[in-house]
Amino acid sequence: MATTAERAAEDDATTALPYADDGKRRFRPTPGGWAGRAAFVLALALIVVWYVTANKPFRADELSAGVILAIGALSLNVLVGYTGQISLGHQAFIGIGAFSAAYVFSHNHQGFYAGLAASAVVGIVQAVLLGLIALRVRGLYFALVTLAWGFMAENAIFRITSFTGGGAGTPFPRPSAFRTDKTYLVLCGIVLAVVLLIDWRLVATKAGRALQALRESPNVASSYGVNVRGYTLFAFGVSGFYAGVAGALFAARRLTAGASDYTFIDIALPLLILTVVGGLRRRGGIVVFALLYVLGREYLPDWGQSISFLKDNAIYVVPALSGVLAILTLIFQPEGLGTITAPIGRWLKGERFELDLSGGSGAEGVDARP
Amino acid sequence: MPVLEAEQLSIRFGGLQALLDVSLKVEEFEIVGLIGPNGAGKTTCFNCVTGFYRPQAGRVLFKDKDVSGLGPHDRSALGMGRTFQQVGLVKSTTVLDNLLTAQHSSINYGAVAGMLGSPASLRDERVLRERADAILEILGLDHLRDLPVQGLSYGTLKRVEIATALATDPDVLLLDEPSSGMGPEEAHRLGDELLELRNLFDLSILMIEHHVPLVVRVCDYVYVLNFGRLLTEGLPGDVQRHPEVVAAYLGEEAPEAEREAEKMEEKLEPA
Numbered sequence: 183m184a185t186t187a188e189r190a191a192e193d194d195a196t197t198a199l200p201y202a203d204d205g206k207r208r209f210r211p212t213p214g215g216w217a218g219r220a221a222f223v224l225a226l227a228l229i230v231v232w233y234v235t236a237n238k239p240f241r242a243d244e245l246s247a248g249v250i251l252a253i254g255a256l257s258l259n260v261l262v263g264y265t266g267q268i269s270l271g272h273q274a275f276i277g278i279g280a281f282s283a284a285y286v287f288s289h290n291h292q293g294f295y296a297g298l299a300a301s302a303v304v305g306i307v308q309a310v311l312l313g314l315i316a317l318r319v320r321g322l323y324f325a326l327v328t329l330a331w332g333f334m335a336e337n338a339i340f341r342i343t344s345f346t347g348g349g350a351g352t353p354f355p356r357p358s359a360f361r362t363d364k365t366y367l368v369l370c371g372i373v374l375a376v377v378l379l380i381d382w383r384l385v386a387t388k389a390g391r392a393l394q395a396l397r398e399s400p401n402v403a404s405s406y407g408v409n410v411r412g413y414t415l416f417a418f419g420v421s422g423f424y425a426g427v428a429g430a431l432f433a434a435r436r437l438t439a440g441a442s443d444y445t446f447i448d449i450a451l452p453l454l455i456l457t458v459v460g461g462l463r464r465r466g467g468i469v470v471f472a473l474l475y476v477l478g479r480e481y482l483p484d485w486g487q488s489i490s491f492l493k494d495n496a497i498y499v500v501p502a503l504s505g506v507l508a509i510l511t512l513i514f515q516p517e518g519l520g521t522i523t524a525p526i527g528r529w530l531k532g533e534r535f536e537l538d539l540s541g542g543s544g545a546e547g548v549d550a551r552p
Numbered sequence: 553m554p555v556l557e558a559e560q561l562s563i564r565f566g567g568l569q570a571l572l573d574v575s576l577k578v579e580e581f582e583i584v585g586l587i588g589p590n591g592a593g594k595t596t597c598f599n600c601v602t603g604f605y606r607p608q609a610g611r612v613l614f615k616d617k618d619v620s621g622l623g624p625h626d627r628s629a630l631g632m633g634r635t636f637q638q639v640g641l642v643k644s645t646t647v648l649d650n651l652l653t654a655q656h657s658s659i660n661y662g663a664v665a666g667m668l669g670s671p672a673s674l675r676d677e678r679v680l681r682e683r684a685d686a687i688l689e690i691l692g693l694d695h696l697r698d699l700p701v702q703g704l705s706y707g708t709l710k711r712v713e714i715a716t717a718l719a720t721d722p723d724v725l726l727l728d729e730p731s732s733g734m735g736p737e738e739a740h741r742l743g744d745e746l747l748e749l750r751n752l753f754d755l756s757i758l759m760i761e762h763h764v765p766l767v768v769r770v771c772d773y774v775y776v777l778n779f780g781r782l783l784t785e786g787l788p789g790d791v792q793r794h795p796e797v798v799a800a801y802l803g804e805e806a807p808e809a810e811r812e813a814e815k816m817e818e819k820l821e822p823a
Contacts, residue, residue, distance in 0.1 A: 383667050384667045
């Protein structure tokens, strides 16, 4: 290729068309700009440290639920955001991971980490099987398949006593080093960081570009040499992997995997809302909104109690608010919270801060606008 | 020895015989034109050759290998680069990203290795960028590098598409109406460019083209399709004067074209 480039340079005079150089220079922040960025990160870190260590009603358990939800939403994001296939049955993805982990613990007397590995593997397998169906039906029809798969898992698979322990559930302990709520939050945070890293590299490399191309046009993707079937299954595998891991963490957080935990209402619906409001293909937005969501779930009902007309219905504040948020997002900002978090991310990397509130071309996968 | 050879391709869509016994050859380093009125089956022929359609009969030989059973991505990986009549680009992203995606087959690291951030993947990503930059520079498109594809003009998109097809590292480039959306001057410049690219990248080219001056100037050999059949083939100058070609294009009453003549009248040039 070097020789081609050299020859190209020689032939430049004849082949290059005379376009004017628009003189666009790459923006670099000043030292003061970098200091501002560092201060921003530091302030965020301080807020987190203050929140976790401050001596007030802080429930690490709720926050780890948020972190686990974030991992689950990132799993859904791979399907909805990267492949453009809508999954309405993600409680199956998460639940199967959880029960596989618990099964390995209770039947084979293995520890947490073996359970985590098992949930990842089983998560991948069930997702790839569903992916084989996704190769045959698309769009609304596939969404219905996932809905059926979710309800089948919820109402049949999760009730097989020999697999899940039925109503009582199957115990699945936390690893010995992370037994308390605060240390378990640290473990969840580490796993989330790993998932975020993987997801970042996924998007930045071969597979991410292949998925982007095939989401938009399978024909263009294959003309670029992308194996459309292969990469669709690959994406399902990745989604199943994240979901399996989230399932194991979910079970260990509750110390047990119970059939009633993994329902459409408790898992699939919140994950969908997190992905939509957080922003499709917006890792940062999804994670931030997952945390805001559980904090809201934690504090809003208390706050609602103090308001006279909400007093008796305070528990409905969060579901109502998330529904409204999802609808507003779909109408006005298809990129969700990512509209704000993505510019902040770019700014931190040393670019200009450019906020685009025009609504963008973001959510073509599930764009609800006409 | 031909680098690309289609043997007696036939394909039928319902009641329409889109192609019947179409055979064509592209020799190494040759630029071959495929012309014919609209609806003659040119793009269908491209789709059969590149694997997007499975012909009901016939086979495709590429670099001495029967590729009839391979999917489009495998043929792309073997060295068939193609463009589409309706611009085939990933529109939601930038020009550069398209050129990176197009290099899919020449990436050495695996998808999982890339996800796990293997050192090889980080190194390779830099090489991909350099290669993309080199191609953009050759085509004089480097000023568009970081622009989103959406919003570029049609003529520019056709050129960006040629750049992405080159990024797939092809031995044969199949261009579907590369000059559409370009004015006569731009089309003339495109002709120079194609001849130049053939030398730079050691390419053979098979192109569907309506712009006759361009075909006559750059093509070494021309096939004419009409109603899914090969009407004639030969040197561009000879084909241009062939009575049946004239009839097919102009709707004159040549003996075999009599019945179809009526339908063809409006199909001289694409809108």
